[in-house]
Amino acid sequence: SAVISQKPSRDICQRGTSLTIQCQVDSQVTMMFWYRQQPGQSLTLIATANQGSEATYESGFVIDKFPISRPNLTFSTLTVSNMSPEDSSIYLCSVQVGSETQYFGPGTRLLVL
Amino acid sequence: SQQGEEDPQALSIQEGENATMNCSYKTSINNLQWYRQNSGRGLVHLILIRSNEREKHSGRLRVTLDTSKKSSSLLITASRAADTASYFCATHSGSARQLTFGSGTQLTVLP
Numbered sequence: 001s002a003v004i005s006q007k008p009s010r011d012i013c014q015r016g017t018s019l020t021i022q023c024q025v026d027s028q029v030t031m032m033f034w035y036r037q038q039p040g041q042s043l044t045l046i047a048t049a050n051q052g053s054e055a056t057y058e059s060g061f062v063i064d065k066f067p068i069s070r071p072n073l074t075f076s077t078l079t080v081s082n083m084s085p086e087d088s089s090i091y092l093c094s095v096q097v098g099s100e101t102q103y104f105g106p107g108t109r110l111l112v113l
Numbered sequence: 114s115q116q117g118e119e120d121p122q123a124l125s126i127q128e129g130e131n132a133t134m135n136c137s138y139k140t141s142i143n144n145l146q147w148y149r150q151n152s153g154r155g156l157v158h159l160i161l162i163r164s165n166e167r168e169k170h171s172g173r174l175r176v177t178l179d180t181s182k183k184s185s186s187l188l189i190t191a192s193r194a195a196d197t198a199s200y201f202c203a204t205h206s207g208s209a210r211q212l213t214f215g216s217g218t219q220l221t222v223l224p
Contacts, residue, residue: 004155031210042201043156043214092155094212100144100163100205102212106155 004105023093028073037090134218136202
């Protein structure tokens with residue numbers, strides 16, 4: 001298994017600003033993922049973050065809006081840029097351990113006013 | 114886009130009763146995983162069932178998989194108030210590493 005922490009756990013931000021979310025894992029992992037969960041909805045994958053290469057974004061998500069860093073095998077950041085109220089969501093990082101199971105962080109609750 | 118649909122969307126039962134949630138998906142899978150989420154917090158991994166397995170148990174959880182019908186069910190026996198949460202199925206397909214999530218079932222267990 002893996003223990004994952006995220007910072008901040010929650011934040012309230014003004015529209016037009018940016019927020020960087022950190023994800024820390026207690027072991028080295030190759031693949032990290034960032035998901036968004038809009039209020040009352042299921043999870044949608046934003047991007048896959050691989051160490052040493054550009055993140056791979058899903059349809060509907062772009063690097064200018066959600067830049068991602070992956071400087072090493074235990075850490076990643078997701079920035080939500082130029083925020084609007086529609087960005088209010090829970091943002092979760094996850095890691096894959098072995099070839100199958102994914103473990104999730106506690107999430108970051110974002111409210112944009 | 115979401116691969117799976119779950120039903121029911123919401124389920125309310127009395128403590129001690131069994132809860133059954135169903136998940137359907139659209140494409141061939143490598144495995145299917147069930148997660149629990151309490152009050153908009155992080156997801157807790159419950160159980161994984163591979164495409165060549167039909168049934169799996171873990172404590173009070175029983176998962177079945179029918180690949181011919183592209184469906185899975187999660188049974189929680191002797192439910193407790195602490196089981197109150199949202200439950201999601203997620204599939205792992207082909208060479209993709211990411212999970213595709215179902216729409217979720219909100220389970221409420223009344224004391």
